[in-house]
Amino acid sequence: MKLLSSFVKELTLATRSFYFYIEILFAVVLLAVVLFAIPEQIRVVQTQVLYLDLPQPAADSLTADLLAEDLDGRWEETVLESGDDRFDARLFETETARVYLVNSAEAVRDLADTKRDIGMVLSLDAAGQLHYTYYLQGYESQRLQNLLSVIPAASLAGMAEKIAGMTVEQLAPDQVLLNDRENVIPTLIAFNSSFMGMFIMAAYIFLDKKEGVINAYAVTASSVARYMLSKILVVLLTATVSGLIVTVPVFGFQINYGLVLLLLLVSGFFASVLGLLIASFYADITKAFGTVFVVLILLMLPVIAYYSPGWNPWWIRIIPSDLVIWSFREILVENGKTGVVLLVSAGLLAAGCALFVLADHRYRRTLSVS
Amino acid sequence: MIHVSRLYHSYTQDERYAVKDVSFEVPKGEVFGFLGPSGAGKSTTQGILTGLLKLQKGDVTVAGYPVKSMKNEMFNRIGVSFEQSNVYSKLTARENLAFYRQLFDVTTRDPLELIRLVGLGGKENLKVGTFSKGMKHRLTFARSMINNPELWFLDEPTTGLDPAIAANIKDIIKEQNDKGTTVFLTTHNMYIADELCDRVAFIVDGEIKLIDSPKNLKLQYGEKVVTVEFLADGVLHSETLSTIQDQDKARLQAILGTCEIVTMHTKEATLEEIFITVTGRGLT
Numbered sequence: 001m002k003l004l005s006s007f008v009k010e011l012t013l014a015t016r017s018f019y020f021y022i023e024i025l026f027a028v029v030l031l032a033v034v035l036f037a038i039p040e041q042i043r044v045v046q047t048q049v050l051y052l053d054l055p056q057p058a059a060d061s062l063t064a065d066l067l068a069e070d071l072d073g074r075w076e077e078t079v080l081e082s083g084d085d086r087f088d089a090r091l092f093e094t095e096t097a098r099v100y101l102v103n104s105a106e107a108v109r110d111l112a113d114t115k116r117d118i119g120m121v122l123s124l125d126a127a128g129q130l131h132y133t134y135y136l137q138g139y140e141s142q143r144l145q146n147l148l149s150v151i152p153a154a155s156l157a158g159m160a161e162k163i164a165g166m167t168v169e170q171l172a173p174d175q176v177l178l179n180d181r182e183n184v185i186p187t188l189i190a191f192n193s194s195f196m197g198m199f200i201m202a203a204y205i206f207l208d209k210k211e212g213v214i215n216a217y218a219v220t221a222s223s224v225a226r227y228m229l230s231k232i233l234v235v236l237l238t239a240t241v242s243g244l245i246v247t248v249p250v251f252g253f254q255i256n257y258g259l260v261l262l263l264l265l266v267s268g269f270f271a272s273v274l275g276l277l278i279a280s281f282y283a284d285i286t287k288a289f290g291t292v293f294v295v296l297i298l299l300m301l302p303v304i305a306y307y308s309p310g311w312n313p314w315w316i317r318i319i320p321s322d323l324v325i326w327s328f329r330e331i332l333v334e335n336g337k338t339g340v341v342l343l344v345s346a347g348l349l350a351a352g353c354a355l356f357v358l359a360d361h362r363y364r365r366t367l368s369v370s
Numbered sequence: 371m372i373h374v375s376r377l378y379h380s381y382t383q384d385e386r387y388a389v390k391d392v393s394f395e396v397p398k399g400e401v402f403g404f405l406g407p408s409g410a411g412k413s414t415t416q417g418i419l420t421g422l423l424k425l426q427k428g429d430v431t432v433a434g435y436p437v438k439s440m441k442n443e444m445f446n447r448i449g450v451s452f453e454q455s456n457v458y459s460k461l462t463a464r465e466n467l468a469f470y471r472q473l474f475d476v477t478t479r480d481p482l483e484l485i486r487l488v489g490l491g492g493k494e495n496l497k498v499g500t501f502s503k504g505m506k507h508r509l510t511f512a513r514s515m516i517n518n519p520e521l522w523f524l525d526e527p528t529t530g531l532d533p534a535i536a537a538n539i540k541d542i543i544k545e546q547n548d549k550g551t552t553v554f555l556t557t558h559n560m561y562i563a564d565e566l567c568d569r570v571a572f573i574v575d576g577e578i579k580l581i582d583s584p585k586n587l588k589l590q591y592g593e594k595v596v597t598v599e600f601l602a603d604g605v606l607h608s609e610t611l612s613t614i615q616d617q618d619k620a621r622l623q624a625i626l627g628t629c630e631i632v633t634m635h636t637k638e639a640t641l642e643e644i645f646i647t648v649t650g651r652g653l654t
Contacts, residue, residue, distance in 0.1 A: 002472060006472075006473075012465070212455075220445050221445045222442065222473040
């Protein structure tokens with residue numbers, strides 16, 4: 001009864017404060033970004049300016065190749081402006097590039113300079129060999145520069161033949177990967193729903209410290225543990241709602257929501273208890289800001305590892321947020337490993353309980369900090 | 371109801387004590403005043419008695435419960451009103467009290483009745499954030515009564531209140547005491563202490579200098595005096611004279627016989643004057 005009463009009070013306070021709506025509002029904004037700004041497959045489209053300084057038959061042949069790759073099978077006549085100069089161009093749009101075919105090498109040089117696009121002039125030298133001139137911008141990687149150096153020397157026809165002759169065998173044919181839109185969801189719900197709880201919990205505690213109500217609670221016949229639990233329940237409620245706001249519209253009912261709820265609850269519990277513990281050491285949010293910031297940065301490092309598969313050192317893998325992100329991913333992919341999710345959930349629950357005992361001890365000792 | 375023996379407390383965990391060798395007892399039904407200037411150790415002592423500060427050294431028993439192993443159930447019998455009001459500003463007055471009453475295992479009082487008792491009738495559905503400092507203070511005071519406490523800790527209960535409301539608060543304290551509630555009153559306001567307390571303790575620099583009833587203190591330390599304002603040679607003079615010392619009595623008679631009296635008041639020594647005499651310190 002005391003816990004229920006405290007929970008209802010906390011929920012009332014939360015709905016009358018700013019922090020409660022941050023998480024929900026963020027979830028709605030993130031959902032809009034995911035649905036309307038992130039495509040299912042992200043295409044990196046590069047703009048290039050090309051001049052074919054070749055005999056007409058060769059130029060026509062390469063133009064035909066470009067046309068074959070064009071998305072709608074036809075070019076678009078356009079005019080490119082560079083300062084006071086205007087250049088006629090044909091625009092070819094392929095899966096990976098927007099190629100402007102212009103009528104002079106000067107146009108390529110001028111546009112590469114003013115538009116900061118990659119330019120290329122293809123010509124024949126005196127010996128009848130193809131000659132490549134690139135205009136790069138300086139931001140291209142060394143790997144791209146090396147590739148561009150190698151291409152003129154390589155036998156393109158031979159390369160295509162070799163690629164066609166290669167056999168690619170998929171070792172896990174049942175594994176269905178997430179598309180680009182779905183792939184961002186694990187990091188979004190891990191932070192906006194689960195680990196945001198740490199910040200929100202700390203904010204709730206500092207509001208209470210500011211008003212001195214912790215002391216008032218301490219002289220009632222209710223326990224400090226109930227006080228903390230009532231706040232945790234509110235944080236878990238918002239974590240669940242915000243998590244489902246992002247997940248349901250993207251995945252529909254094709255995933256195991258039992259596991260989603262389990263992971264949201266245990267990770268939210270862990271994060272909110274962490275927030276409780278941090279808040280117990282400081283009198284106000286200004287003094288706690290440094291610690292909260294450092295912990296948040298630490299928890300965000302696994303996001304970098306998530307989007308950089310080649311970088312995943314052992315110490316990243318023991319940060320709780322890394323476990324949560326990859327566990328959410330396991331739930332979202334078809335044939336994900338349920339065992340991993342359950343194991344991580346059990347670990348987070350155990351760690352959260354240990355932190356809760358510690359926080360309870362801290363709050364009993366430091367109630368007069370206000 | 372309260373037993374304190376050789377209590378010490380240091381915020382710096384060393385020999386710099388905020389409270390030093392404090393011992394006293396408060397029997398059931400008494401109004402006990404804990405008097406001293408700011409920083410004397412009053413709130414520290416009350417903090418230890420109510421469990422808000424950890425007991426470091428000494429024996430303390432409150433309402434039969436040893437503070438060292440304090441149980442939550444102890445607070446069913448205790449009420450605490452804080453010097454700084456601490457109520458939820460985003461809740462209404464009624465919601466504040468309705469929430470707190472749920473945290474006790476004993477019969478509690480009706481929030482609306484308490485709100486009206488402290489003169490906040492009609493404001494029960496307003497958010498406390500809109501209240502003045504005095505109104506919040508009254509609500510904090512009202513909250514401390516919600517569980518019908520047998521032992522009532524009051525920290526500066528009339529601070530910041532206008533005289534009429536302060537008088538109302540004093541009446542409520544008297545009324546509760548008449549019903550058998552033991553009151554531990556922490557204040558630096560000697561007039562309130564004089565009016566309400568059965569016994570007072572003077573505390574300065576963390577040490578109790580004296581414990582006695584206001585009446586005994588006045589008998590022991592007080593002096594019957596009269597303050598007279600008179601005109602002599604067209605100039606206004608003021609003198610305070612003892613009504614029991616022969617020299618002053620003679621002087622008073624001389625003034626009465628030769629000068630034009632403007633005002634004349636008999637005046638007992640106040641508790642504040644006694645405090646200054648005993649401790650050598652003022653109350654501010």
